[in-house]
Amino acid sequence: MNRLNRHETALLQSIHKLKEKSGAHSPSVHELIHKKVSIDIQIDACFLSNPYATDLFLSYFQHDLLSDLSRLRRYLENYPSQNRFIAEMLSGYLQMPANNIFVGNGSSELIQAALHYFTRDKMIVILPTFSSYYEFVQDGVEVIFYRLDKQKDFELDPEVLIDLAKREKPNTVVLINPNNPNGGYLTYEQVGRLLHALSRIQGLENIILDESFIHFSYEDPSLSFQSASSMFNDFRARLIIIKSMSKDFGVAGIRAGYAIMDQRKIDLLLKTGYLWNISGLAQYFFELFTEDAFLKAYKQVRVRYIQETQAFFKILGTIDGIKTYPSLANFALIELLGGLKADEFFARMLLDFGVYTRNCDDKIGLDGEFIRVASRKKHENDAVIRAIQTFLRNRQS
């Protein structure tokens, strides 16, 4: 690695310290600013969200609330509506009875709820994965990993998973579709077959299907996405679909998510709390989410973002010296080849180009040197490509 100067070393150390404190999550740009880590981040390629959707949300926010301060006050001053009210509001749009909708303070609250109140004994998790799925389990739950094979591009083999589940007889299986951090995608049909097979395994009580990135996926030229929620009825006793609104709608700060699950499970959760678990602004977001005009505009920014994202990944795929894995999410997992270390790549991208990437050295289940790069706005994606190309060229010379 080009020698780091003292200032650069200190900066990287502060980021490293912040990362350790954050568990297995990169400190947000927010945190870096707050902790006065004086790094000039030009592009936050760590952050998994559609920035065009944030623009859209903010334009509604400005129009609805900044021009009507008494309405804004109502959302900030009053208790928000309870879970059941929001569920009823969402019911029409999600084409799901309100009794099967549970609203959460971001998907992390939903993950925690599912793992703590429903999961016991044994759980199967696919690796690599979003770390909360094994970090939040309660003591006494054994976690069995199904490691995706790098040689097979981290593609999930439904048969292998089914065999593993038959053998291990877990209480819970966790699937993320598209998967984080590699972006691998199971088709609607594959998910259906998988749910069907898993449902027949005795003792399997929960199939947690995290669709937080499903809005970035598609199966045909219309680019529409296929949520498993339309199959919910067939698997209602076991299926728990978890959905963050942070990624596709670009509103992580608002903390909004929902889960679809059996009414008995929801009743159990509501019996033990989750009283006013979303904020007034999350309520405002969910109100927007049921507004036709907003959804129509959202559809456009969704399609635009997918097109730009896939074009970005395509170019990444042509760059020598790195391998970009197939992704139908809004991030790409990149393997560094030829002895290049993730630490070096991360440091130089940040220090020389102001590009903040996700160093995956703490992700279990990845054997090699990996970086995850999020798709941002087009001019930012272009700049990330130029940065990677320049860095690799300089390194060779």
Added chain:
Amino acid sequence: MNRLNRHETALLQSIHKLKEKSGAHSPSVHELIHKKVSIDIQIDACFLSNPYATDLFLSYFQHDLLSDLSRLRRYLENYPSQNRFIAEMLSGYLQMPANNIFVGNGSSELIQAALHYFTRDKMIVILPTFSSYYEFVQDGVEVIFYRLDKQKDFELDPEVLIDLAKREKPNTVVLINPNNPNGGYLTYEQVGRLLHALSRIQGLENIILDESFIHFSYEDPSLSFQSASSMFNDFRARLIIIKSMSKDFGVAGIRAGYAIMDQRKIDLLLKTGYLWNISGLAQYFFELFTEDAFLKAYKQVRVRYIQETQAFFKILGTIDGIKTYPSLANFALIELLGGLKADEFFARMLLDFGVYTRNCDDKIGLDGEFIRVASRKKHENDAVIRAIQTFLRNRQS
């Protein structure tokens, strides 16, 4: 009761239905608006918050965020800081090590966390109380009630509580100071003696002290409040102080609260979740909360509100036909005398005067007909007094 017309009956029924759906909580004005219950609520005397503090918060919000949309965007778009970061930020102001501060998505999340992760076997709760304290307990926990005596103005007798705890050997004791819904207050010295005595009872692992209304109390003419957090060190193994920011700062929609507890307890909670459990706006609130200028301005609206509140309660105490119980919170518990029913009082206040009060007919531990009235802005309090006086006068004639 004056006969209700069909329209009035229908309105009351919708409110009643909403209330049933909300558990033992009055539907918020927000919910009534959303459900299109067309009642003209002039004064929300159900809502327990300092409206002057809301004004103050909104003026900062406008100044800081509405004039700087990129800053606003940062709070809405990005993941908020994690629990530890906010705790460090609060540490100085609370004069408490960050390791003993746990940040929550409103106090209801903190209550749920304490009851689910720490409480087992047996718990003592004072009656009447905030219903979540017995509603959220997990199956298998026996709840023992210490019923406050109406004849003694619902005053808590520390000796009775200590004897009960010695006899019952609970795992957890819950105290709310000032208590909800009556506003009864234990002095700093009484709390100290109580904590001292309870700490010596074998098997008692948790003393939950909810100080969500402490900012409305005072012990001397300076009107400053006395939080038990300054005694935390002496009782750290057992004491859990829970603090909502919704009431004193008037920001219920933001969902912000914190708890002070032993580091081992916090470690256990963080190990099992609570990753990004507060929103970007709650983070903004906590940032304000550590700003000298904001706190100085807050102190003024706090004192003003207390003075107006106590003057309000004093006048309520002089009205014939009702009995107002002593309160150092921002609400007063009112007993209706002479055969007057809470249902009738609630209905007529709402329908004839637009005053929305808390009908306490669902509160266990209250023997009689009770209404809870919150203190609002001075002109609203004045209007509530006029409404009660007019109603009682008309009723007698």
